[in-house]
Amino acid sequence: MTSSISAPAALGRLLPVLATTLVFIAGFLVCASIYPNFASMRVVMNLLTDNAFLGIVAVGMTFVIISGGIDLSVGSVIGFTTVFLALAIERWGVPPLVAFAMILLICAAFGAGMGAVIQYFDLPPFIVTLAGMFLARGLSFLLSTQSIPINAELYSHLSDYALRFGAGARLTVPAMIMLAVVASGMVLLHLTRFGANVYALGGSRTATALMGVNVNRSTVLIYTLSSALAGLSGIVFSLYTSSGYSLSAVGVELDAIAAVVIGGTLLSGGYGFVFGSFVGVLIQGLIQTYISFDGTLSSWWAKIATGLLLFAFIAFQQLTLHIAGRSGRRPRLATAGAAQS
């Protein structure tokens, strides 16, 4: 009798991710049927490369949202990172690898600070990371308002390096980094104690604390991870553009949140998968690619399509939750407990 119960339960949890994956595959097939060139390794590889920076922050955002929080600062942190790298490498003469290490540390400390403020002052993550967003963006403007090209040798090496699959299909360094981050994110979230704590925090914060989990440490770590990944995303972004600009990656935090939600993660926390967010990123990239293939559509249609998809997925999630609730397998916990005579 043991494993028979979990089959529908497990299916119910995987349903949103499955749906997202199906939407991506269906979308890809539609595109391929319209444009014969679409179904090629080259397009797939470009999809990975073009969305590498978004994929990396989306992994961090997945941890934050599953834990019941939100991180609005990641776009600004990416912008700050590109400016910092450009200045450090071009103006201050710091070797690129050292600059990478420095910015990762700075970003991690920034995230740890936000996590600590959220946890110890008991402030809503929305407000704290909103403040972080303004702070990081403002700091990058303080450093420079110009777009600064990066001409370091390492940059041209890294952008040249790629695994080639013929016919112009190249798995670039940014794409490799993103795939590695997605894979590590999956291991960290689904297979470690820390990952279990992230889910537990999203399920019930007070209960998690009462179960003896170090909630303070977990919260700080979650935001540290998100900001550090935003820093890594910034490095990738600067590799991709070979420049640093304080206005880069504006609004990326919202794209990342959209990818996470489209990927089946509940915005209220507790449920979700890293893989879903990855597919959510790919879907957004797919729309963008379709528009560039079409050539006549305004690129803003990408935003409109993303918006519609978000609506559709949120409605879908509510529907599956509703059905799961109606099937009676999710008994509510003592709701009438407050009333006593």
Place this chain on the structure above:
Amino acid sequence: MQTLDPLLPPSPATGHVPLLQVTGFSKAFAGFPALDRVNLNLGHGEIHALLGENGAGKSTLIKTITGVVARDAGQLRLDGVDIAPRSAGEALTAGIATVYQEVNLAPNLSVAQNLFLGRQPTRFGLVREREMRRRAQALLAEFGLSIDVGAPLESYSVAIQHIVAIARAVDQSARVLILDEPTASLDAQEVEVLFAVMRQLKARGIGILFVTHFLDQVYAVCDRITVLRNGRLAGSAPIAELPRIELVKLMLGRELSEATAARPARAPGASGAPVAAFTGYGKTGYVAPFDLDLPAGHVVALAGLLGSGRTETVRLVFGAEKADCGTVRTAGAVAAVGSPREAMRLGFGYCPEERKTEGIVADLSVRENIVLALQAQRGPLRPLSRREQDEIAARFIRLLDIRPPDPSRPIGLLSGGNQQKALLARWLATKPRLLILDEPTRGIDVGAHAEIIKLIRELCDEGMALLVVSSELDEIVTYADEVIVLRDRAHVARLTGSQIDVPAILAAIADTPPGAAATA
């Protein structure tokens, strides 16, 4: 040290050191004593009921034992060794685990993860899922539970969730288990499952402190009872030496010899047509179906212990909770009371027990609080003019003698009794046909008590129907035309006229209902 309280529970006959020894626990909040020199001994393998009415100090005692609240005085010994936990975590480490009414686990995690969260078996930093599930299966099997531990916790019933919580606590080497109203949301069958687990833990020598409102359950599993009242130890005795009636008296603080307060010879109100009649009204898992007639000019009182279903009944009557069976008739016609709005349209008014959280709007003035319900009844399109508001406020302030007689004063600054009067005024302003009062005299001083009781009688004489919930049996006896006694979420007795006296109510509260679960 401290003087020994005459009520110090004797050590178990075996002469062994008790497992958990609470001596002289005191705790005051803002000068008001919540616990006053309370003693409690919990033996090895003993199931010990901790009982008491609202405000008796049960939760404060538990919180001071587990260190969630710091005690002002007293000594805590586990197996004869002094301990002083400063948090639930430290108490757990010392060997004292608490399982609350709300299951404090992560509902979205698997059963196995919940059992081992924070101490999962790992290899190279990765959780060994298969090993963890194997251990979880084995652990639950000890409690006679064979479920899929990979499924999320929320896919199981509350009873199973409780057992998982207990298994987690016990597996973390707990020797004392505190169960804080774990049965409040369980059905009879689930309670039996929980009891089986408790008996098994008892056989292992674990001491269980069991808080519940259900007397049947106390007699079904417990070895010993400790009763708190007003923060003091009211008594402690082995279960065999404390019959139900004595227990109820201990809890309510009544002596049978303490003769009935003279029942005033009041003409049993010119009983008019029923304002509302409820037939077979109830809600599954909330209150068993009941019949309730509320005639004009009558005071119907609901009596019973905390958690017996009194507040639940009035919430159903007022539509604050939706009934799932039964009918309501008002003035002979079938009506629906699905929400407080509908109830208000029928002329019902409700003063809740939780004055501070459900009643007053502390920052608004007395005047605004008084006109609140009337304005809600009229709707936003017909606002009361300032002059009408002033008149209404002035009239009720005079009528009910609200002090200070200043309508513009924020109500939060008034004393409890005056807040209560303003709340009454709020509903009286709507000229209700049925007024529901939940613990109208709680937390107010003696003088205000008398005034509110006088007011209840006057209202009744004016032809209003009243439904009053009260723990003050003496008071009920003075004003009620009919007393309905509740026990374990069901209406079990109905007393009218000359039948109404304190001993009769006490007996009805304590009686074992025919056909109820056999007591141990």
